[in-house]
Amino acid sequence: MLAKRIIPCLDVEGGRVVKGIHFVNLRDAGDPVELAAYYDREGADELVFLDITASHEKRDTKVKLAGLAGDEVFIPYTIGGGISTLDDIRGILRAGADKVSVNTAAVNDPSLVRRAAERFGSQCVVVAVDARGRGDGTWEIYTHGGRTPTGIDAIEWVRRVEELGAGEIMLTSMDRDGTKLGYDIPMTRAVCEAISIPVIASGGAGNLEHLAEAIEQTGCDAVLAASIFHYEEHTISEAKEFLASRGIEVRIH
């Protein structure tokens, strides 16, 4: 049986981790590679680096990060944030990343998903979906870090990118992101039921119960979290032990 995955997400700007992470036992908690290696040692199953650098140097910063992480990180890692061309993707994968995530660029030109999947394989194409409830039991996707509404229905969108060859969906609830109120269970469940590729639940994790709840109630394959790990509220091992105690299959190392 496959284990459910726990994936810490690191927001990176100009090569530094943002969101004020404070780890007492790291020399430089702002160094994404050092933090990533720490999570690897702690038992994280995968990592996501989201580059939020707002400049034209974005592509180079991501390729560089992909390369540096490869020296120290021995679990799969995904790099995302402003990736828009096959050349971007090629550079990042060649530098050592296992997957890339695309969001706004895929909405602007869905054929990017197909071309990337055909060229590099579906397994390395993650489509990041930021969605918000419309208040009527449906959800709309947003681009540009959740700022721009698109009018596109989330369920239709995930079905479409699955057909185009996406290997995985990273589903973030804009309603829950940063609230620590727990994942958006109905939305995550609806997405998991609509498609057969793996779904990573994201947005809203505030405690370990939230992780278990998402896994038990939605059919998601992985849970992504940032602050509950970054602020040392919980270690990855604690999270794994908690999930295991609920009868959920996890990798204990």
Next chain:
Amino acid sequence: MAKVGVIDYGMGNLRSVEKGLEKVGVRAEICSDPGRFDSYDGLVLPGVGAFGDAMENLRQRGIDKAVMDYVGTGRQLLGICLGMQILLEYSEEHGRSEGLGIVPGGCLRLPGVVKVPHMGWNVLEPVGDVPLFEGLNPGDRFYFVHSFYCAPTDDSWVIGTTDYGLQFACAVGRDNVWGLQFHPEKSSLRGLEILSNFGKMVEAAA
């Protein structure tokens, strides 16, 4: 000190294999020239992508024959993921493609009863006493990403199995040829332990 060549044939993530070997103190070098294979004490055949493309690339570069010659000298070869599948006689991926045929049997598509690709951490169940798996514990998990699985027709090749839709051979090996369906270089400490064991086997034979 022994040196391992990581074969570059235009398929997949070589750098992570090289870094993984270096992390456990094994000298490693990426190599695309089959003329240089002889200078290595062991070879790793990595690979991500389609079986047919991979074989085509190997043939074009003369690497298929060079690998067979290398194995004939008795030195260690480790195939990872697609690099394991290529050790078999054929694959049913996109029709039928011929492999190196070192291991009898073929590569078949995972059954549709499970999500394909098989992506994530699954349990390796070692078969017998395998030096490559020394130091591992029961229940240890490794990182898999694949849609086809190896079905050796000779069970004596199977050194490890995993369960995903069916029980399949996720590791094969005999004498000096080894294959792993999962990625040891992406499987954290336990995976690095396997690379370290491979390094020791190479060192012992060098």
